[in-house]
Amino acid sequence: MASVAITGRRARRARQVPGEELVRSLYSEHGRSLLAYAIRLTNDRAAAEDVVQETLLRAWKHADDLRDNVGSVRGWLLTVARNIITDRARARAVRPTEVNQEIEAPAAQRDHADDVVNAMTVLGAMDRLSPDHRAVLVELYYRGRTVNETAAVLGIAPGTVKSRSYHAVRALRATLGQPGEVPR
Amino acid sequence: MSSVEHDRSVLGAYALGALDPAEERAVHAHVSTCQECQRELAEFVDLRAALDQVPPEAFLDGPPDGGDLLLRNTLRRVRAEETPAPRRRGGLIAVAAAVVAAVALGGGIVIGRATAPEPATALPAGTISAEATDQTTGASMRVQVEPRAGWVWVNAFVDGVPAGEKCELVVVPREGDPLVAGSWVVSDKGAAEGLPLEGTALIPPGQVKEVRVDTLDGRTMVRVPL
Known part of the structure; x- marks a missing residue:
């Protein structure tokens, strides 16, 4: 005789871990970015995947931080990923010379905090640019394209690329810089 | 001539290093004689330090290439952390590391049982845990076999079976015929x-x-095998 107790209830329950949808949506929106970044920093696909997992796990644990964060979610994730990689590298490097650890750790942690603000703040500021301005900035600076290449990619005139990049840079400067320094 | 050269709109692209060499030289020549442009450019160049905080990968969108195994593994870790750690009984602690993984899995099962009549947080003494992955099919399963009075309760977590497969959970005794403890068809969710x-x-x-x-x-x- 065999008794059957395969339960749909149980299966549904397993899919309903709170915040699981958050992890799914972060993964589908930011996964490529996170993984590519982690692969570049670690030069190791398996290690990079583990970093991505750990990053998403921290995002899930700190969902409130993520929600309240005025900067960019992607900036938060990338910064956390980098911190994980840095911490692991430091853990490996520091272990044999524990004497140095005490001296170096506070400074390193402070650097982390500063960088968190910066990367998230910059990306947050870029997110507030108009999509046209943001696209020009990304092509010119982060993808290393020339004005003419960017013009071709975006299907606009080179003169438009120049003027948009000027306005983008000014707008970003205004958002990030101290108010007194902003040219008006 | 100077009105053409004093074109501030090129300063953005210039500061970002995106002009072609000839144009860059021309702008450079002008800026070196124009204090207004120098001031503005100085601020733009400062901005590059801020932009450099952001890695170029920040501008890739969507999920990673190559399927959702990474997502599945991540969700598994999320679930493992979500479920409360089950109280372990002495009899199980001595067992090998593979069993610890199965105990962690037990958390997921324990949650479901919290509404069931029997006390949920401990595995009954004599529970046997094991897991295996089939290298050919890629399917894996963790099982806990809990003793009852003359029969067994089987908790299983099955992963890596493609969607659409019609499956049976088969329990094989040392002597006698195998018994089917349940059957199902793998959904997309179940596969993932x-x-x-x-x-x-x-x-x-x-x-x-x-x-x-x-x-x-x-x-x-x-x-x-158990």
């Missing part, structure tokens, strides 16, 4: 995230030789 199952079999505790997932057409997806 794994599927927790439970069943029972009228096999005396200690007499279970292995637990298998077979397809209804007779292929064994994964076999877990």
Whole structure:
């Protein structure tokens, strides 16, 4: 005789871990970015995947931080990923010379905090640019394209690329810089 | 001439290093004589330090290439952390590391049982845990076989079986015929995230030789010896 107790209830329950949808949506929106970044920093696909997992796990644990964060979610994730990689590298490097650890750790942690603000703040500021301005900035600076290449990619005139990049840079400067320094 | 050269709109692209060499030289020549442009440019160049905080990968969108295994593994870790750690009993602590993984899995099962009549947080003494992955099919299963009075309760977590497969949870005694403890068809969700199952079999505790997932057409997806 065999008794059957395969339960749909149980299966549904397993899919309903709170915040699981958050992890799914972060993964589908930011996964490529996170993984590519982690692969570049670690030069190791398996290690990079583990970093991505750990990053998403921290995002899930700190969902409130993520929600309240005025900067960019992607900036938060990338910064956390980098911190994980840095911490692991430091853990490996520091272990044999524990004497140095005490001296170096506070400074390193402070650097982390500063960088968190910066990367998230910059990306947050870029997110507030108009999509046209943001696209020009990304092509010119982060993808290393020339004005003419960017013009071709975006299907606009080179003169438009120049003027948009000027306005983008000014707008970003205004958002990030101290108010007194902003040219008006 | 100077009105053409004093074109501030090129300063953005210039500061970003995106002009072609000839144009860059021309702007450079002008800026070196124009204090207004120098002031503005100085601020733009400062901005590059801020931009450099952001890696170029920040501008890739969407999920990673190559399937959702990474997502599945991540969700598994999320679930493992979500479920409260089960209280372990002395009899189990001494068992090997593979069993610890199965105990962690037990958390997922324990949650479901919190509403059931029996006390949920501890595995009954004599519970046997094991797991295995089939290298050929890629399917894996973790099982806990809990003793009952003359029969066994089987908790299983089956992963890596493709969607659409019609499966049976087969419990094999050391002597006698295998028993089917349940059957199902793998959904997309079940294929992606794994599927927790439970069943029972009228096999005396200690007499279970292995637990298998077979397809209804007779292929064994994964076999877990106990």
